[in-house]
Amino acid sequence: MILSALITSVGINLGLCLLFFTLYSILRKQPGNITVYAPRLVAEGKAQQGGQFNLESLLPTAGWIRKAWQLSEDEILSVLGLDAVVFMRIFIFSLRVFTFAGVVGIFILLPVNYLGNQLNVDISDFSHFSNKSLDSFSISNVNNGSNWLWIHFCAAYVFTGVVCYLLYYQEYEYISSKRIAYFYSSKPQPHQFSILVRGIPIPSGGTYSETVDSFFIENHSSTYLSHSMVRRTSKLQGLIGDTEKLYKRLSHLKLNNHTPQRFRRDGFLGIFGRKVDLVDHYEKKLEDLEDNVRLEQSSSAGKEVPAAFVSFKSRLGAAVALHIQQAVNPTKWVTERAPEPQDVYWPFFSDSFIKRWICVLVVFVACVALTILFLIPVVLVQGLTHLDQLETWFPFLKGVLKLTFVSQVITGYLPSLILQMFLSFVPPIMIMFSSMQGYISLSQIEKSACIKVLWFTIWNIFFANVLSGSALYQVNVFLEPKKIPSVLAEAVPAQASFFIAYVVTSGWTSLSSELCRLTPLICSFFKRVFSGKDGDEFEVPSIPYHSGIPTILFFGLLGITYFFLAPLILPFLLVYYCMGYIIYRNQLLNVYALQYETGGKFWPIVHYSTIFSLVLMHIIAIGIFGLKKVPLASSLTIPLPILTLLFNEYCQKRFLPLFKSFPMECLVKKDREDVNDPTMGEFYEKLVTAYRDPGLMSLRYSRSSTEGYNSPLLHAARV
Incomplete structure (x- = not known):
């Protein structure tokens, strides 16, 4: 890629970013969009729906940037928990790393x-500077055997030391201390006193519940408190969800009492069919749904699954039961840490140990198949970055491809855009794969999906592009480890221009679109226009860890890898992390809500x-x-990965155990504090029912089951 093609890509994406920023500044001030751009504030009652339109709202302003900048870490911690703080610390860490890398890379x-x-580039000729290849700014342009390469050698050592220092002192140590402090400051939580037990032996003449009760009374008599059996209620969950949505819609209609909205046609999109009073229509439909729920509840009450949530009188008692093997057969009485009640992923409980094991294998095969299938767009993208290949494939395009602007757009913009479009389908697919593996909580599913998306991105966007662009038929090199450094040394620098354009296209523009929330905005518009629904029906999203974290980390991999190979990428990465820092602080302030907390x-x-x-x-x-004929530098670099590992x-030895479980010292200290807490009796009463299956709780929605619509929403669905 030549410099002018990169400038074209930067110009296009910079224009898109400014357009998104301007649209956001205007759209967020429109009364009808408050549930799109501040759904959490509306749900918490901190922002009002409605309002009057005025001309000033059409003027773009930058006040939201100031508010996002002023948001403190303590505010994020109090509202969205430690996970949100960790999410923002990734940006802070990356900014520190690449600020140092940018100074060294750009100026040295x-x-x-x-x-x-x-590369035989005439550095004194500035008349055709825009047509220079980006390779002239990379290490490929340094002469073989040149002593200047020792500067790159020193930079690699210094940069590694700085990154490790920041990892240890500025982040890992800091976040570990925050995790302990967060635990000490937290009130008693059900998941701190509970574990999940699976693989309960088949009872002879009794029930699973009786088996659990007798086992823990016998073996944990001093700490055992109660248990809640798990039942198959997947169908019930869907019915209850439909009932809750209908109840919210009905409550909104009765509260606002908008006469025009009460009468609509009951056909497609409210356009066809007969006119009905929506209040009466919804009330009848709600009663029918409740009848269906009660029938399903009566048939599901006895469908026990060999799994139970077991609660204890102390955190230490739960920890002892968790970490000690309960039975001679390790596949029986298998214990796991209980998630928060609202974090439980109920559908998994219908799977047995064998089914979960098989599902893990199936998911692995599916991930491999998806990885292979994704090579198709990768090869297509690499064809676009090499116009000679494109002309060979499509000879009739030769005339068009000779146009300067067309060739610059194709080589500098389209490849990254196409790759990003295909990559956008990966996170939801990985969420689906992870949900099939038998995880007990939404947080575990999202964490697993996060890891899958990260390694999928590293392999398909980095390695597949590198190998398909420069060594498509050298995949077998990984069977010969000695050749890996030399092949990567040839292939990776050759793809520097593509990844610089990728940062600009997939980084800058994607962040800007995250700010505008285009999909929720379009959905909200069509709901208001075609369905006649107000902003009463909106969803408060949670932070997309499974898609956000892999993206941030992948750009970090590009920056670290190309730090000394092609430092031209570093300014673009710094812009990305600065934009992400402000944009995600704004989203945390207005959009996202806490769904679960992993600490x-x-x-x-x-x-x-x-690492x-x-x-x-x-x-x-x-x-x-080695390729640059400096074998001594190559040999002296070998200790660097060893020291890093x-x-x-x-x-791992110092910090990782703190992220797996809290030490006994912390548990005992909190348990001793609870002895003098007068509210613990009330907490134990709630703990007994904390993990009761929400699908089996009684409904109180329709007039037949409650005295009025002023009663609270079904609390069972919020266990």
């Missing part, structure tokens, strides 16, 4: 690369990804110094 490495003459357990993913990126950089450095091993 980039001039050294450009002053080289390996910062996403951070180890960040740590491992960073992998560093080791990958080292392997490429070993190969590049030793550092990672130390971090």
